[in-house]
């Protein structure tokens with residue numbers, strides 16, 4: 001067993017490694033809603049409310065899930081380098097944007113198992129391409145569930161056609177509600193295929209347009225009819241493997257927990273060569289979010305809906321440089 005020896009003073013190179021890992025995390029619309037402050041022996045992770053999607057994420061749930069994913073990557077990177085990260089989530093009631101304080105200690109003994117996921121941080125991507133018919137081995141599904149449970153959340157994975165159809169119907173209801181909501185449509189247009197260079201979702205990451213409407217796929221840019229020439233039509237799997245990640249409670253700390261569980265699961269999926277994309281639109285509507293829950297999706301509060309499978313390689317999405325996410329009052333790695 002490892003014992004904590006002492007806290008370590010954070011050097012520039014170490015900070016750069018930790019923050020590069022954290023900022024490679026997935027985030028809602030690639031909004032990268034985070035910033036960091038490095039103080040002595042700890043890294044503080046803040047949510048950036050200026051990057052919150054005020055209309056589709058008014059509670060800040062997706063904002064904190066995104067920050068939770070960044071926190072998990074930071075823990076993985078620290079553990080892979082042999083440090084022991086002591087994490088306090090939402091440590092200061094007076095400062096609700098302070099999502100987590102991570103203090104690094106050195107350890108005796110083996111680095112934690114979490115560190116073995118480090119090679120998959122940059123390999124992980126959201127994959128909006130059709131997936132193949134290849135079956136996912138039950139051992140891989142068991143590992144995904146273990147990863148989620150290790151973070152205190154719940155995962156249900158299934159490919160039961162009736163249940164998938166039920167989810168697809170809810171997704172369509174959500175799409176329908178959304179086209180009727182010009183504020184949400186305008187908000188999404190700011191982030192998706194919006195010509196942004198350091199954040200947002202570029203056109204080449206949108207994937208093809210499904211050739212039928214009744215498929216479980218979230219088209220984030222359905223507004224061009226006919227589809228833009230660089231987005232061909234494609235046949236998506238009719239009954240994909242769907243995964244629902246839930247938490248027992250639904251407080252801000254549970255959203256941070258969900259984000260950590262999500263990213264741990266996605267890294268394990270990547271290690272098995274599995275791809276995933278998100279089908280979250282029903283979760284962005286309070287009434288429909290309740291309807292996602294069923295005996296099949298499991299108890300608790302649904303936080304993320306995903307399809308998983310084997311897909312072709314896809315390009316990475318951009319990230320902001322570290323100089324933009326490190327709070328100005330503190331050191332920027334590499335600066336004198």
Ligand SMILES: Cc1cc2nc3c(=O)[nH]c(=O)nc-3n(C[C@H](O)[C@H](O)[C@H](O)COP(=O)(O)O)c2cc1C
Pocket residue numbers: 024025026027028029030031062063065066069124125126127128200201218220277278279280281316317
């Ligand atoms: C909380 C959260 C919600 C997301 N919801 C969706 C979604 O509904 N549809 C989708 O295609 N991608 C969704 N994504 C994926 C992001 O768009 C993606 O992480 C981001 O564009 C960065 O790309 P990458 O994951 O390839 O690094 C979500 C990600 C997070 C963290």
